[in-house]
Amino acid sequence: MQVSVSVSEENAEQEPPAQQVSAFLERRREQVAQRWADAALFRTVFTVSRDEAVEAGRSVAAALAAVAAAGRLDDIRAPGFEAVRDQLGRMAASRGRMGIDTDGLADEVAALREPVTDLLRAEFPDPNAPEAQECVLALTVLMGTLRLVVLETTVSAGEEVIARQREQLHEVATPVIKLWESTVAVPLIGTLDSARSQTVMESLLDAIVAERARYAILDITGVPTVDSLVAQHLMKTVAAARLMGAECIVSGIRPAIAQTIVQLGIDLGTVLTRASLADALAYALSRQGVEIAPLRTDSAGVR
Amino acid sequence: MTGPSGSGPAGFGPPVAGPLGGHGFTVPVLRLGDILLVTLQGELHDGMAEQLQQDITDRIAHTRVTGVVIDISGVDVVDSFLGRVLAEIAAGAELLAARTVLAGMRPAVAITLVELGLTLPGLRTALDVERAMELLTAGERQGEGSP
Known part of the structure; x- marks a missing residue:
């Protein structure tokens, strides 16, 4: 009896710790999953x-076993994690919606370590x-890697999400409106940074070609502040529109x-400015020889 | 002015441009009534641009046209040199009492020029050749007033 035990221990000793951990996780997957199901992370999601929680715990334990079997305990890009990356992402997102920030999430993942190391200790005489x-x-290293994977x-x-929203903002924030024959306008809303002013410039110039515009109005009512x-950016856009043969009004x-x-000493002398969009449109129309007048009262009487 | 076009003591008529810098052709300068129409296509080498400047100035001086339209709708790239040449053509034409309109600049070219800081102030611009002709003839009807 003694002898047989020492032989099995000797066999185990020949295996590296990573393989032993992997075998342990495979063998005790059910118990690990049961214990994790009671942990805050799984219980609340x-x-x-x-x-459902037990099932999720099983797949995470299986993924960890695969990573340990590959001997890549501290590699967050180990292929074994790919299987559960989506699931972990959904769990993390769900915790995020409940108002748990990254710190809290890190603590919850760290709390998964305790039950599983206890089980592992119990394996040894x-x-x-x-x-x-x-x-x-x-196993501790492996659990640390899991924590990193979750956070990553x-x-x-x-x-x-940020990249997608930024793109949407760019698309939404720069519509070019045709106000009249040969007159287009861009209502600018929000802060003008380099990337946005580039988008504005491109869409305005394309619209000038498409609409054969002679006048382009840049309306900055929605721009909160104007610094140098x-x-x-505004002057660049005006200059580019002029090169295309269109007159630009801010x-x-x-x-x-x-x-x-005025206080900043910015010289907008080369830029045609008007107080409101209506004034700018009136200017553009008058330059094209178009006049808007109220209907005569007698014609209203005929109707 | 250096250059091979000194070969023409003929005075009138289009100056015969010799092959310059290995390019055996020049940009055609067409006369439509009182207006010269120059259509630039593709890439314009520095030598060709200089030759063009000389050709246009000579033509204005000898034919007494009142307007020049330079169509650059076929040009993908305008570098700082070509930008300067265009401005110089316009300034030279102005001295000879002809007005220059730059027509058909592409959006990408306009953005590049603005980013380079070449806003070409003092140069008239139009969306296309038709608009440029309109601009020149309308200016004529109103008299010789500068816009």
Whole structure:
């Protein structure tokens, strides 16, 4: 009996700790999943049924076993994680919607380590043997990697959202409107940075070609502040429109902004300006020989 | 002015441009009534641009046209040199009492020029050749007033 035990231990000793951890996770997958189902992370995400939580725990444990089997304990790009990356992302997103920030999430993932290391220690006749210590250490490293994977998934999901929203903002924020025959307008809303002013310039110039516009109105009513950089962007757009043969009018300059422009000493001398979009349109129309007049009263009487 | 076009003591008529810098052709300058029409296509080498400047100035001086339309709708790239040449053509034409209109600049070219800081002030621009002709003839009807 003694002899047989020592032989099996010797066999185990020949295996590296990562392989032992992998075998342990495969063997005890059910118990690990059951314990994790009670942990805060799984319990709060899968509120409908405990079976669901256990099922999720099983797949995470299986993924960890695969990573350990490949011997890539501290590699967050290990192929084994791919299987659960989506699931972890959904869990993290669901926690995020409940108002848990990244710190809280990190703590919850860290809390998964305790139950599984306890189970691993119980596997060894002597938990303080160097061999057992090594296995526990390997498992700890693995759980640390899991924590990193979860956080990395969260961060990249956040980045995706930001990039998508930025793109939407660009599309939404720069419509070019045809106001009249040969007259187009861009109502600018929000802060003008370099990227946005580039988009504005491109769409305005394309619209000038498409509509065969002679007059282009840049309305800055929705621009909260005008500093020298914004003024420079505006002047560039005006210059580009002029090169295309269209006259550019900047409108919607609020009194406060007019004051700021004067105080900053920005020279908008080369740019035609009007107080409101209506004034700018009136200017464009009069230059084209179009006059808008109220209907005569006698013609109203005929109707 | 250096250059091979000194070969023409003939005075009137289009100056015969010799092959310049290995390019055996020049940009055609067409006369339509009182207006010279120049259509630039593709890439314009520095030598050709200089030759063009000389051709246009000579033609204005000898034919007494009142307007020049330079159509650059077929040009993908306008560098700082070509930008300067265009401005110089316009300034030279102005001295000879002809007005120059730059027509058909593409959006991408306009953006590049603005980013380079070449806004070509003082140069008239139009969306296309038709608009440029309109601009020149309308200006004529109103008299010799500068816009």
